[in-house]
Amino acid sequence: MEKEAAVQSLTDTLAKFTAYIGKRLPTDVKEKQAELRTKETNPMAIEIFDVMAENQDAADKLDRPSCQDTGVIQYFIQAGSSFPLLGELESILEGATRGATEIGPLRHNAVESFVEKNTGTNTGSKIPWLDWEILPGEDYAIIDVYMAGGGCTLPGASTVLMPGQGYEGVAEFVLDVMTSRGLNACPPLLVGVGVSTSAETAARLSKKAILKPVNARNANEQAALLEELLTDGINELGIGPQGLTGDNTVMGVNIESSARHPSTIGVAVSTGCWAHRRGQIKVNADLSYEIISHQDVQL
């Protein structure tokens, strides 16, 4: 019985947290928007930035999802191998998604493939999407919630380059995404780049990259250099907020990488829109929790 109560309690907490992140942006993203607004010189871009800020204030005050597209819910879990509810976590997160859909309310965004019916609950086959990492010996869990909206999911792309194409090819791949579908994905974007061995490993890492803080810098010097060059390079394109021109097009570029086969360079891009709705929560063994992504939260 005690376990049942614990499951219920964690489901409630995570439902509230999931609904919460649809209404208020994480602290790093909010600060970055304000910084980009201050730097902007293009009058149309400034007007757009101001409507964006007005929208976030209204969402906070009216307690509503700031963007109507509350996405497909994805959870990226780093679970301690001794976390007491490890075996229950999958069903807890499904319950949290159903709960958040009511509390938000969230838009119904799970269409069952081939059946082609909206489930109306934001849950379906393998949805919410769960990504697992185990932390050996730890008894806590860190959960990143991400609302994968349609607009910023559309530019997602992954390919495998030949080594002859080099990191020059990586840069070209990223820039091509930006000048095609990237325009319509609600810039300024947070761009995640995965550099890895195959299409799917690069794709996963590119998504992990947009879960990192906006100002994160890769620990590897050469990767950090590429992050910086891509950030400046994309901004130089002048795409601006909403793709209607402006001084800044990205909040940042984050790279995640792995070792690779000597014959391949897997590269992928995931983009997060300006309304980058992600949240990070640490749940301790006694189910007390700490919200890392947002300051001063009352769930």
Next chain:
Amino acid sequence: MKKVLKTPISAQDLEDLKVGDVIYLDGTLVTCRDVAHRRLIEYGQKLPVDIAGGAIFHAGPIVREKDDGSFEMVSIGPTTSMRMEKFEREFIEKTGVKLIIGKGGMGPETAAGCQENKAVHAVFPGGCAVVAATKVEAIEGAEWKDLGMPETLWINRVKGFGPLIISIDTHGNNIFEINKKTYNERKSIVLEKISEQVKFIK
């Protein structure tokens, strides 16, 4: 002074609008996105709402159904218009719609459709769904509810709905296509500069 369009919209109302102009809308605004376009164009089903001289919004809102069966608009921002590019030229011709609101640009087919039938495409800033919801005075109807919440045709009465930035005008100008040329020119220069500094494979 704010330029406000009112539905029904005539070709004349749109004649002087140019890409980059900012307008607002009063009147009726119907949400209409992927599947509604597909039903009309590919399956020849008649739209259940007459939108001749009207305005559509590429949007899938969050709507709350109240206990009395009426609806409350919670959050309604634009969705990516480019997804409707495949259908829009024919859609404009068949429906007589005059104002298409969405997010991001549309392509040459829509621009041609706008020129032929004197219609415009406008951008509402994406992600600003609560600002938009506060300009919806009432939801006056809902059609094709079998499509689920995002795809239902929600018939909204709006007041001062905007800012709407004209991205395709009735003269065939398309601000995104114009800008894309510039972005692509700059891309070659940027790429060359980056390439020199990332020759990590030696």
